[in-house]
Amino acid sequence: MARRRWDPESLPDLSGQSYLVTGSNAGLGYFASEQLARAGAHVIMSGRNPKRLSAARATLAGRVPDADIESLIIDTAKQGSIRSAAASLRTRGPLDGVLLNAGIVHPPRRRETTSEGAEVVVATNALGHFALAGELLVPLARSGGRMVWLGSMSISLTPYDPVDLQLTEEYSGWRAYVQSKVVTTALGLEADRRLREHGVPVDSVVVHPGYSTSGRTPGLHGVNQPSKITRFVDNLQTPFTQSKEHGAWPLVRALVDPSISGGQIWGPRYIVKGDPRRSRLPRIVRDPERLARIWEACEAATRTRWPFGAASVAR
Numbered sequence: 001m002a003r004r005r006w007d008p009e010s011l012p013d014l015s016g017q018s019y020l021v022t023g024s025n026a027g028l029g030y031f032a033s034e035q036l037a038r039a040g041a042h043v044i045m046s047g048r049n050p051k052r053l054s055a056a057r058a059t060l061a062g063r064v065p066d067a068d069i070e071s072l073i074i075d076t077a078k079q080g081s082i083r084s085a086a087a088s089l090r091t092r093g094p095l096d097g098v099l100l101n102a103g104i105v106h107p108p109r110r111r112e113t114t115s116e117g118a119e120v121v122v123a124t125n126a127l128g129h130f131a132l133a134g135e136l137l138v139p140l141a142r143s144g145g146r147m148v149w150l151g152s153m154s155i156s157l158t159p160y161d162p163v164d165l166q167l168t169e170e171y172s173g174w175r176a177y178v179q180s181k182v183v184t185t186a187l188g189l190e191a192d193r194r195l196r197e198h199g200v201p202v203d204s205v206v207v208h209p210g211y212s213t214s215g216r217t218p219g220l221h222g223v224n225q226p227s228k229i230t231r232f233v234d235n236l237q238t239p240f241t242q243s244k245e246h247g248a249w250p251l252v253r254a255l256v257d258p259s260i261s262g263g264q265i266w267g268p269r270y271i272v273k274g275d276p277r278r279s280r281l282p283r284i285v286r287d288p289e290r291l292a293r294i295w296e297a298c299e300a301a302t303r304t305r306w307p308f309g310a311a312s313v314a315r
C-alpha cells in the first residue's frame with residue numbers, strides 16, 4: 001500500500017505517546033506542543049518561568065479543550081534545574097520523544113555568563129540540552145524514543161567552528177548564536193553515531209525551522225503578542241519568512257514520523273519556509289573529527305557522560 005503523504009495539518013493519531021518540549025511557553029515550542037496535543041499526544045510543556053509557562057498552558061488548554069498536557073519547570077541555562085527536572089521525569093510514565101527547542105535567539109551584545117560561569121547562549125541553547133538528553137537517555141531507550149535538536153540555516157551562512165566554545169576571546173552576539181547552533185547540530189549528529197555504536201535504541205535527529213517570525217504568527221494571549229512595529233516589519237519580509245506555527249511543522253515531523261531515521265536533518269521545503277522535507281548536511285558538520293571534538297568539549301563543560309551502557313540494556 002502506498003505510504004500516506006505527510007500532512008502537517010492532519011497528523012497521525014498520537015494517543016498513548018508522550019513528549020517533552022523545552023521552551024514551550026512561546027514561539028516554535030508552543031506551536032509544536034499545540035500540534036502534538038491536537039493529535040492526541042501527552043505533552044509535557046516546559047519553560048523557565050512559572051508565570052509564562054502557566055499562561056501558555058492555559059492558552060493551549062483553551063484552544064485544544066481535550067489536550068492531555070502537564071507542565072514542568074526547566075531552565076536550560078541551569079544545570080541544577082535540568083538535573084532535578086530529569087529526576088522528576090524519570091519517575092513519570094514512558095517518554096517517547098524530547099524536542100530540545102528552548103533557545104536564546106536574540107543574544108546579548110556583550111558576553112554574559114550563567115550563574116555557573118558558562119557563556120549564556122551556548123549554555124542555554126546547547127549545553128543544557130546536552131545534559132538533559134543524557135539524563136533522559138535511559139527512559140527514552142526504554143520506549144525506543146527519539147531526541148530532536150534545533151539547528152539553524154545560519155550555520156551554512158556563517159559556519160563558525162566552535163574552537164573556543166565559551167567565546168572568551170572573540171565574542172559577538174551573532175557569533176554566539178551561530179556557534180551555539182553549530183554545537184547543537186554537531187551534538188545531534190554525533191549523538192546518533194554514538195547511540196548506534198553502543199546499540200542504544202534511540203534516534204537523534206536534527207531539525208531547523210527556516211525563518212519563522214513572531215510578526216507573521218497569529219496573536220495568542222501570553223504566547224505571541226508582537227508589537228505593531230514588529231508586525232509591520234515582519235510582514236515586509238513575507239516572501240522569505242513564515243509563521244512560527246508553520247515553522248513548528250518540521251519540528252513535529254522530526255519528532256513523530258516513524259519513516260525518519262536518526263542522523264538526518266529536516267527543515268522546510270524552500271529552506272526558509274514550507275512543508276517539512278529532508279535537508280542537506282551543512283558543510284561545517286561534515287567532519288567527524290570536529291563532531292567528536294565538540295562532543296568532548298560539551299562533556300567537559302557540563303561534567304556529563306551519557307549512560308550509553310545502561311541505555312543499551314534498558315529495554
Ligand SMILES: NC(=O)c1ccc[n+]([C@@H]2O[C@H](COP(=O)([O-])OP(=O)(O)OC[C@H]3O[C@@H](n4cnc5c(N)ncnc54)[C@H](OP(=O)(O)O)[C@@H]3O)[C@@H](O)[C@H]2O)c1
Nearest residue numbers: 023025026027028048075076077101102103150152211212
Ligand atoms: N525562529 C526562527 O526562525 C529560528 C530559526 C532557526 C532556529 N531557531 C531555533 O528554534 C528555537 C525556538 O526559537 P523561537 O523562534 O521559537 O524563539 P522564541 O520565540 O524566542 O522562543 C524561545 C523559547 O525558548 C525559551 N527559553 C529561552 N531561554 C531559556 C532557558 N534558559 N530555559 C528554558 N527556556 C528558555 C523561551 O522562554 P522565555 O519566554 O522564558 O524566554 C521561549 O519559550 C531556538 O532554539 C532557535 O534557535 C529558530
